[in-house]
Amino acid sequence: MCEPDTPPDGDGTGAAPASGGEKALNRARGLALRMLGHKPRTAAQLEAGLLRRGHEEEVVAAVLDECTQAGLVDDAVFSRAWVSSRHHGRGLSRAALTRELRTRGVDEETVRDAVAELGDEDEAAAARALARRSLSASRGRERDTRMRRALGVLARKGYGGGVSYRIVREELESEGADIAPEPPE
Incomplete structure (x- = not known):
């Protein structure tokens, strides 16, 4: 079950040499554990890493199965932890988190379940915190410059234009900044 490499033959342990298939499986297990x-x-990341290093597909499938059964690889647990960490640590939006999990090979249902744990309030609070930070760093600059920079920060974190504009506008208003009327849609 996803065990490290066995010592090579002739190591003084008296162990019988492993067959070619067992050796390949043991090497793949060792690499999986190191990764x-x-x-x-x-x-998907573990599979790609093992295949990239030249392990046979059957060996990779066996090692993935062993690691999954042992609880070492669990995409649902990984996804929930990823969403929590990246949302609270970096303020990423649900859309950005969805893209990141997809690029890591997580299936759609697991991605949806993990991202669904973030509510609209969580997302708005994170966007608001990012906007405040950006606006406070640009105090003393022109209102348009401050707004453009804050909107850029939110866009890079994956927030949509409408939500971003509303939040930045509200934050500027709370500072007492003179705000122009909303743009026509």
Whole structure:
């Protein structure tokens, strides 16, 4: 079950030499454990890493199955942790988190479930915090410059234009800044 490499023959342990298939499986297990020890990975990332290093598809499938059964690889757990960490740590929107999980090979249902844990209030609070930080860093500059920069920060974090504009506008108003009327739609 996803065990490290066995020592090579002739190591003084008296162990019988492993067959070619067992050796390949043991090497792949060892690599999988090293990869997982470095950082958490999705099943797709682990599979790609093992294949990229020349392991046979059957060996990779067996190692992935063993690691999944042992609880070392769980895309649902990974996704929930990823969403929580990246949303609270970097303020990423649900859209940005969805894109990131998809690029890591997580299936659509798991992505939806993980991202669904963030509510509209959570997302608005994160966007508001980002807008405040950006606006406070640009005090003393022209209102349009401050607004443009704050909108840029929110856009890079994956927030839509309408939500971003509303939040930045509200934050500027709370500072007492003179706000122009809303643009026509």
